[in-house]
Amino acid sequence: MLIKLIDVNKSFKDYKVLKNINLSINKGETLAIIGASGSGKSTLLKLMIGLERPSSGQVWIKNEDIAKLNEEELDKVRLNMGMVFQYSALFDSMTVADNVAFGLREHSSLTEAEIGHIVEEKLNTVGLKDFANYMPNELSGGMKKRVSLARAIAFEPEIILYDEPTSGLDPVMAGKIDKLIKYTQEKMHVTSVVVTHDMDSAYYIADRIAMIYEGEIIALEDAHAIKTSSDKRVQEFINGGRII
Amino acid sequence: MFILEAVGSFVLRILETWGGFIILLFQTLKQCKRIPRMRYVLQQMAHLGVDTLPIVMLTMLFTGMVVTLQTVTEFIKFGAQSTIGGVVTIAVGRELGPVLVGVVAAGRVGAAITAELSTMKVTEQIDALEVMATNPIRYLVVPRLIACMVMLPLLVVFGDVIGSFGGWVIANYYDVSSFMYMQSINSFVVIHDFTGGLIKAVVFGSIIAIIGCYYGLNAGNGAEGVGKAATKSVVDAIMAIFFFNCFLSLLLYR
Ligand SMILES: Nc1ncnc2c1ncn2[C@@H]1O[C@H](COP(=O)(O)OP(=O)(O)OP(=O)(O)O)[C@@H](O)[C@H]1O
Numbered sequence: 108m109l110i111k112l113i114d115v116n117k118s119f120k121d122y123k124v125l126k127n128i129n130l131s132i133n134k135g136e137t138l139a140i141i142g143a144s145g146s147g148k149s150t151l152l153k154l155m156i157g158l159e160r161p162s163s164g165q166v167w168i169k170n171e172d173i174a175k176l177n178e179e180e181l182d183k184v185r186l187n188m189g190m191v192f193q194y195s196a197l198f199d200s201m202t203v204a205d206n207v208a209f210g211l212r213e214h215s216s217l218t219e220a221e222i223g224h225i226v227e228e229k230l231n232t233v234g235l236k237d238f239a240n241y242m243p244n245e246l247s248g249g250m251k252k253r254v255s256l257a258r259a260i261a262f263e264p265e266i267i268l269y270d271e272p273t274s275g276l277d278p279v280m281a282g283k284i285d286k287l288i289k290y291t292q293e294k295m296h297v298t299s300v301v302v303t304h305d306m307d308s309a310y311y312i313a314d315r316i317a318m319i320y321e322g323e324i325i326a327l328e329d330a331h332a333i334k335t336s337s338d339k340r341v342q343e344f345i346n347g348g349r350i351i
Numbered sequence: 352m353f354i355l356e357a358v359g360s361f362v363l364r365i366l367e368t369w370g371g372f373i374i375l376l377f378q379t380l381k382q383c384k385r386i387p388r389m390r391y392v393l394q395q396m397a398h399l400g401v402d403t404l405p406i407v408m409l410t411m412l413f414t415g416m417v418v419t420l421q422t423v424t425e426f427i428k429f430g431a432q433s434t435i436g437g438v439v440t441i442a443v444g445r446e447l448g449p450v451l452v453g454v455v456a457a458g459r460v461g462a463a464i465t466a467e468l469s470t471m472k473v474t475e476q477i478d479a480l481e482v483m484a485t486n487p488i489r490y491l492v493v494p495r496l497i498a499c500m501v502m503l504p505l506l507v508v509f510g511d512v513i514g515s516f517g518g519w520v521i522a523n524y525y526d527v528s529s530f531m532y533m534q535s536i537n538s539f540v541v542i543h544d545f546t547g548g549l550i551k552a553v554v555f556g557s558i559i560a561i562i563g564c565y566y567g568l569n570a571g572n573g574a575e576g577v578g579k580a581a582t583k584s585v586v587d588a589i590m591a592i593f594f595f596n597c598f599l600s601l602l603l604y605r
């Protein structure tokens with residue numbers, strides 16, 4: 108068990124965003140999280156990497172309850188984690204290449220030449236090798252997303268959290284990103300949590316799919332079981348409200 | 352009752368923000384135990400210095416000129432033209448230099464720091480730093496604090512010289528000879544008039560950096576949050592500069 112959430116609740120002021128979340132994710136597993144806008148998916152990811160602290164409950168990453176750690180201890184845990192933000196969150200004062208190199212420069216003892224090599228390779232993987240010297244504000248939304256992805260995988264973390272990695276991409280690029288996520292799982296045994304609205308992508312990449320509905324996990328099953336779920340809320344979501 | 356309530360909430364608000372500044376200051380000092388990256392510090396210093404030097408020069412030139420303009424005729428009336436250089440230089444070195452440079456820097460540098468950090472905050476770049484196991488205080492606040500603490504005294508040095516020069520221009524116009532002006536500086540001004548001002552500048556530099564960073568890191572959401580944060584940062588920094596200036600003058604020049 109690499110990630111384990113026990114009885115997690117999260118409220119902002121009086122508003123309960125997540126209610127009694129229990130969730131275990133195995134090493135090497137890819138979990139997709141689906142759910143309507145505002146149901147708490149991004150908040151759930153932020154809890155897993157300590158950007159938000161739970162109002163109550165425990166968040167275990169490997170063998171530490173990160174809800175109890177201070178910032179310094181948390182940073183050690185985060186060295187094994189990467190995150191792709193919903194709105195990319197690129198450092199806009201740095202070039203694309205510097206963005207991707209950031210974690211390596213801060214935390215590794217690699218030489219500039221080695222870092223440059225990794226950066227080139229990762230940018231190549233996301234199809235942006237010609238854009239290394241661009242500034243983030245010179246890129247389209249989808250390109251930013253891919254830089255953000257390259258930045259998250261540059262450090263080759265054990266756990267990667269993706270917040271809607273394929274939204275805003277064209278179908279071909281979205282397909283490539285899906286393949287990339289699957290590739291990191293198969294070749295590098297990365298554990299991934301992927302928030303997505305794209306059901307085809309969820310079916311393709313995920314070992315299990317969790318559906319959040321109004322802050323609660325109402326289904327946690329493999330793709331087949333989700334497709335054939337008898338829960339009306341699940342059926343409505345995966346069919347986009349069109350009853351088939 | 353209404354007045355008491357208003358006073359109470361006003362005081363509470365002040366205490367809350369000042370508590371915030373002080374906590375940030377200590378968190379920043381704590382992060383200094385790991386040697387900060389010189390590259391980031393130098394970047395900030397270049398940024399702050401280059402941005403602010405022209406305005407500082409202009410401000411101090413005109414200030415030196417106008418102070419002399421207002422005093423020189425009175426001094427001549429009392430036959431005290433031989434003291435004018437010293438008086439202007441002391442006024443500039445002790446008070447006008449550090450305070451005006453501080454105020455200009457609060458408007459220029461403090462606002463820029465707040466705008467930059469609050470934009471980073473609302474676009475989740477600060478979160479991205481944290482996710483990459485990089486403490487935002489160590490990465491963002493420490494270099495800015497050091498840069499401000501070093502650059503403000505430097506700017507004050509330039510400002511003092513230009514201010515005194517502005518005084519000389521006007522004094523010359525009123526037939527106070529250059530020799531007399533220099534002579535009076537030599538006989539009246541002691542080194543402490545100058546170093547005291549530099550000590551003030553170091554304090555003002557840290558005030559600008561800490562308040563600027565505080566409002567940046569705690570900005571509300573959206574473009575509105577960025578704008579509000581920048582305004583508050585400038586106002587609070589200027590207020591703090593005047594307050595600490597009074598306090599420091601008592602301490603340094605009593
Ligand atoms: N920092 C915050 N302060 C207050 N409320 C918040 C905060 N962050 C999130 N919320 C609230 O929590 C709820 C869930 O937000 P979250 O971003 O997790 O949704 P989401 O499932 O990711 O939605 P989307 O698919 O649109 O990205 C929303 O109602 C939002 O208003």
Ligand SMILES: [Mg+2]
Nearest residue numbers: 148149193270
């Ligand atoms: Mg979201």
